[in-house]
Amino acid sequence: MLELPELDPVVHGKLRLAVLSLLVGVEEADFTWLRDKTGSTDGNLGAQMLKLEEAGYVAMQKRFAGRKPQTLYRMTPAGRKALAKYVAALKRLLGGAL
Amino acid sequence: MANFEAEGGTTRDDLVQRVALMEEMIAEGRQSTARFGWCFVLWGVITLIGIGCQYFQPNSYWDLPVVSAVGIVIQLIGIAIRRRSGHTSNKNMQSRAIAAVWGMTGLAMVVYLGPGIMMHDTGWFFYVPTIFMFLGLAHAISAIILRWWVQGVVAGLWWAGEIAVCFFAFDYMRKIFVAEMVVCMVLFGLYAMWLERRRAAALEQHHA
Numbered sequence: 001m002l003e004l005p006e007l008d009p010v011v012h013g014k015l016r017l018a019v020l021s022l023l024v025g026v027e028e029a030d031f032t033w034l035r036d037k038t039g040s041t042d043g044n045l046g047a048q049m050l051k052l053e054e055a056g057y058v059a060m061q062k063r064f065a066g067r068k069p070q071t072l073y074r075m076t077p078a079g080r081k082a083l084a085k086y087v088a089a090l091k092r093l094l095g096g097a098l
Numbered sequence: 099m100a101n102f103e104a105e106g107g108t109t110r111d112d113l114v115q116r117v118a119l120m121e122e123m124i125a126e127g128r129q130s131t132a133r134f135g136w137c138f139v140l141w142g143v144i145t146l147i148g149i150g151c152q153y154f155q156p157n158s159y160w161d162l163p164v165v166s167a168v169g170i171v172i173q174l175i176g177i178a179i180r181r182r183s184g185h186t187s188n189k190n191m192q193s194r195a196i197a198a199v200w201g202m203t204g205l206a207m208v209v210y211l212g213p214g215i216m217m218h219d220t221g222w223f224f225y226v227p228t229i230f231m232f233l234g235l236a237h238a239i240s241a242i243i244l245r246w247w248v249q250g251v252v253a254g255l256w257w258a259g260e261i262a263v264c265f266f267a268f269d270y271m272r273k274i275f276v277a278e279m280v281v282c283m284v285l286f287g288l289y290a291m292w293l294e295r296r297r298a299a300a301l302e303q304h305h306a
Contacts, residue, residue, distance in 0.1 A: 007108075018120075029127075038123075094110070094113055
């Protein structure tokens with residue numbers, strides 16, 4: 001096993017990492033789009049989004065599109081910083097593999 | 099799709115998998131999910147109907163304004179239906195750039211053509227090359243943003259049509275206009291719709 005003191009456990013979770021990687025390329029995205037792209041379930045994604053929100057890595061906004069409620073997420077500056085730090089740590093751990 | 103249940107992987111393979119996952123998701127995020135093929139089909143058909151009405155009723159001045167208004171109403175209804183059906187979406191720079199190009203092209207065409215249509219001045223030789231130029235420009239910009247060569251070819255066809263109408267008499271100009279509408283609007287729109295359906299099906303299969 002590798003020593004992983006620098007890997008942020010919030011970012012390291014696969015679904016959370018997938019979501020952050022999706023959000024890094026967009027201004028905002030709705031819940032269903034994130035669910036479709038990651039192939040996860042509503043419950044699992046909802047729980048992971050809550051963890052990311054609690055860590056301050058994503059911001060959530062609810063609004064209505066017509067009569068349908070829509071949940072939008074966007075990455076916060078703290079989330080971008082955390083992802084960048086995670087990538088830097090991965091680079092150090094994997095060396096030439098990246 | 100990755101197994102999201104395996105949360106705490108820390109072996110080298112796990113880390114390499116994380117890198118692959120990030121690359122895949124970043125690429126997915128950059129893809130625009132906007133579906134626009136139906137707009138090309140709609141406006142191609144609307145324009146052809148307008149031209150057909152004018153051809154069979156040359157003295158009817160209200161064909162084009164009415165048909166254009168119907169097109170705008172259908173487009174607005176289509177957008178509203180897509181929003182209400184909870185069409186999944188993301189917002190990124192690419193999708194905003196494409197929306198800006200086509201939105202402003204549409205607005206510019208309304209500003210340019212609107213007064214002429216309302217005043218019943220449908221001088222073909224005056225309007226047709228400009229319409230071709232507008233559409234060719236929008237397609238070319240869109241092709242560069244999307245890096246989509248098919249749309250680049252469509253832009254070239256619009257501009258070729260613009261040059262061609264300058265050399266032909268009225269009858270040929272009308273035929274060129276109809277041909278451009280069929281190929282560059284209707285057929286291109288149908289092709290875009292087919293690609294959009296195929297992409298959506300591939301995504302579903304990917305998650306299955």
